[in-house]
Amino acid sequence: MFDQxxxxxxxxxxxxxIYRNETAMAFGAAQFAQLQTSAExxxxxxxxxxxxxxxxESHRVLDGKIFKVSDSEFFPPLGFNCRCRAIPVxxxxxxxxxxxxxxxxxxxxKANLQNAEFIGDKVGNFADWLKVKMAELPESTxxxxxxxLAEIEREMFxxxxxxxxxxxxxNTIAVNEGTGTFVVKHINADKSxxxxxxxxxxxxxxxxxxxxxxxxxxxxxxxxxxxxxxDQNGRIYVSDLKTPDPTTYQSIEGGIKxxxxxxxxxxxxxxxxxxxxxxESIESIAQGLDKGFLYNEAMMKVIxxxxxxxxxxxxxxxxxxxxxEELTRRLE
Numbered sequence: 265m266f267d268q269x270x271x272x273x274x275x276x277x278x279x280x281x282i283y284r285n286e287t288a289m290a291f292g293a294a295q296f297a298q299l300q301t302s303a304e305x306x307x308x309x310x311x312x313x314x315x316x317x318x319x320x321e322s323h324r325v326l327d328g329k330i331f332k333v334s335d336s337e338f339f340p341p342l343g344f345n346c347r348c349r350a351i352p353v354x355x356x357x358x359x360x361x362x363x364x365x366x367x368x369x370x371x372x373x374k375a376n377l378q379n380a381e382f383i384g385d386k387v388g389n390f391a392d393w394l395k396v397k398m399a400e401l402p403e404s405t406x407x408x409x410x411x412x413l414a415e416i417e418r419e420m421f422x423x424x425x426x427x428x429x430x431x432x433x434x435n436t437i438a439v440n441e442g443t444g445t446f447v448v449k450h451i452n453a454d455k456s457x458x459x460x461x462x463x464x465x466x467x468x469x470x471x472x473x474x475x476x477x478x479x480x481x482x483x484x485x486x487x488x489x490x491x492x493x494x495d496q497n498g499r500i501y502v503s504d505l506k507t508p509d510p511t512t513y514q515s516i517e518g519g520i521k522x523x524x525x526x527x528x529x530x531x532x533x534x535x536x537x538x539x540x541x542x543x544e545s546i547e548s549i550a551q552g553l554d555k556g557f558l559y560n561e562a563m564m565k566v567i568x569x570x571x572x573x574x575x576x577x578x579x580x581x582x583x584x585x586x587x588x589e590e591l592t593r594r595l596e
Contacts, residue, residue, distance in 0.1 A: 296339055308352075491504070
């Protein structure tokens with residue numbers, strides 16, 4: 265493809281690296297999403313390298329290690345042109361092999377992972393790298409890559425959607441053929457809050473997210489969080505929907521702060537969706553988020569929906585004092 269467009273060898277090397285990495289990231293994101301839909305049958309996954317002399321020592325240290333199905337920190341790819349794979353481990357196989365818990369990654373092992381560039385928030389780390397490398401390329405090459413990455417994004421959403429459309433436990437609520445984004449719900453989703461959940465999910469979809477409305481589980485006073493969210497970069501995370509009522513806490517600031525507290529204390533969540541149902545000011549919403557992040561250190565990200573617009577607010581924005589700026593940019 266790059267040869268057809270007359271891209272030089274040097275630029276082709278950079279472009280191919282971007283292309284290979286982005287494709288691997290999309291594949292990994294789709295595979296991880298699929299694993300989450302079958303966590304009961306496949307409670308673990310195993311890290312496997314390509315097994316040849318080209319495997320980096322920093323990746324070889326993870327070869328054969330077992331992780332919980334929900335653990336994405338070391339999910340491949342972990343670096344540029346990484347060829348490692350994640351192999352699902354069924355409950356039957358785990359029982360047969362005597363696997364009762366995931367392997368422990370010691371500080372010494374982590375020290376050998378210094379070349380695992382995409383460890384942890386791999387999509388975020390890759391996005392930062394991509395932004396720098398893309399700027400080094402000629403504008404014509406950037407255009408080629410940007411167009412192809414848009415196709416890959418659609419393919420990523422399509423691959424994830426296929427895991428639900430073929431599962432009789434899920435019904436399609438909405439799908440956008442242009443972007444590939446979708447909203448699906450489990451047949452046992454909470455009926456009491458279904459109208460509000462679908463409304464919020466559709467508005468999230470309008471802003472580039474895909475949303476799975478999950479099965480409603482009420483056991484031992486534990487309710488399953490409503491949403492599994494997939495963003496434009498392939499990040500996948502469980503989130504709860506909160507609609508803070510300012511009349512209950514005298515102000516929207518108190519309502520938002522309490523919403524974050526409930527998400528952290530009741531369901532151990534690090535992400536939450538806040539649906540602003542009243543005509544609240546940006547300043548009031550920002551103050552509530554400031555307090556919410558201050559008193560709930562486990563909270564990493566909040567998506568605020570106001571009417572049909574959405575703003576993604578991270579703990580890093582809170583630390584840098586940029587919440588009001590981002591809310592204004594996204595919601596007004």
